[in-house]
Amino acid sequence: MKVLVGAAIAVIAAIVLPLTALAAVVLLDGDAKAADATDGGGGLQGVPAEFRSWILQADAACPEPEMTPALLASQLWAESQFKTTRSEATSEAGAQGPAQFMPGTWVTWGRDADGNGEASPWDIGDAVTAQGRMMCSLLKQAKSSGYGGDPRALALAGYNAGWGAVEDYRGVPPRSFARGETYDYVHDILAELPRFQGSGLLEISGSGSGPDALRRAAARAGTPYSWGGGSPSGPTTGFCDGTNGYLNGSCSASSTVGFDCSSLVQYAYWPSIQLPRVAAAQYGATSSRAVSRDALKPGDLLFWSHGSSDSIYHVAIYAGDGNVLHAPRTGRVIELQPLTSAMPAGDYFGATRP
Known part of the structure; x- marks a missing residue:
């Protein structure tokens, strides 16, 4: 993620080739840690064990039905391929950690979710729950914006380029914006959703x-x-x-x-x-x-x-x-x-x- 404070800054930052763009190129890299994980139910599969509970927690905290564990997982894959080290998960634009937060944006969304005494974009729990909070807010904004299209696409575009870019184009920015980075980011994440959609653990009927x-x-x-x-x-x-x-x-x-x-x-x-x-x-x-x-x-x-x-x-x-x-x-x-x-x-x- 390369969202910066202010739409103008976000547009400038998007010009720099980030880690997310590189991830899109190798979207099917079979060596990624995600491939080592199996379906544990709950509608999520293919994620490293250390990410799983945090993704489920971030999803459960958001009341928006468009939010799903698979959406968060696919986004994390596009952002960092679930990488967590500073050498592997720092973009050329300065985005940090598995959810690729810019420092200015982290101030708004980062919290000490894992209770270790520090809110850090490098901590998996802190990063994923912050990602979930920001995406939840963007989904709400997308649905109230009146812009056409999938609210998930609008929210993802806002996460990548800043909501100001979505407002400028009244939708997902076109390929002509930032060399197509945001357009491809949204397309790739939604296209990869099935890869992370596990079957539900149970088929539960009835009410009460x-x-x-x-x-x-x-x-x-x-x-x-x-x-x-x-x-x-x-x-x-x-x-x-x-x-x-x-x-x-x-x-x-x-x-x-x-x-x-x-x-x-x-x-x-x-x-x-x-x-x-x-x-x-x-x-x-x-x-x-x-x-x-x-x-x-x-x-x-x-x-x-x-x-x-x-x-x-x-x-x-x-x-x-x-x-x-x-x-x-x-x-x-x-x-x-x-x-x-x-x-x-x-x-x-x-x-x-x-």
């Missing part, structure tokens, strides 16, 4: 609190497990308590943005049903509406325990067809698994309907 909660949770498929992480607003870093949250001897949770099992459930049902934070308390809040195993419906909560309601240690959401959606443990991600093997069969405690 259960199916709605399942849809909300399924949109987070692939988000890492983080002990103590997650809130009704989305994934967060967690913490270690002396026993939980560790991976390979170090505290993984404190640097992992994600959910644990109960925060995912709380997030899924919030705000229509405001469940407590931990699994045992969620069972206590819903135990009056127990459900037998042969009567389960999508959205029901399933619990595992070491023997009593006070010893409940895990909760999952029933996804239909004998499967559950859950955040299993440190080192794993939110995923779909058979009920029979999601947790030790002998620990299954029961199910409830919020």
